[in-house]
Amino acid sequence: DAGVIQSPRHEVTEMGQEVTLRCKPISGHNSLFWYRQTMMRGLELLIYFNNNVPIDDSGMPEDRFSAKMPNASFSTLKIQPSEPRDSAVYFCASSPGLAGTNTQYFGPGTRLTVL
């Protein structure tokens, strides 16, 4: 299996621009998670989906952030407009099911820099 695929791996953009991060989960996994990692705040869960339906978006920092999962094999995280404080590594993870004993498999991350 190719694992969780994220693109792009690196993104540099200017403040005010729209940024779209993409994720392809492992085939057969029905839960998908978006995390953000920074030195200051550590690893934060932003939103998660089950069977393509958003379950909990309470971790999304602001209305500038939105996430979609149009089908079982694709999800996007969009920031519009972007700000320098959004600079972080964004991880997508997928899992056979919600939490419990299920292992989450992480992608390699997208390193976002907003100038």
Place this chain on the structure above:
Amino acid sequence: AQSVTQLGSHVSVSEGALVLLRCNYSSSVPPYLFWYVQYPNQGLQLLLKYTSAATLVKGINGFEAEFKKSETSFHLTKPSAHMSDAAEYFCAVSGISSGSARQLTFGSGTQLTVLP
């Protein structure tokens, strides 16, 4: 509510020495506990997990952890450190009830340095 506390944000050991990374949890439901490792510029990957089957859990790369309910701990150990073990290690907890307890809550991480 559930939470994880990792004692020591940085741990240094000599190559060949014992590795001990500490994790204490708080959970209102029977917990499931995980250790993940993150190598530089990579995503997190599972080292091992406790699912109530056995209190001593063996993982990859020679790591193991012991669940101690009385101490609410799940410390990670390895008898002999290798240079390739240098990475950041995250403890995480999840539960079986609804809402946020069904999701992973991560600790703040411990950076392990292995000295030659």
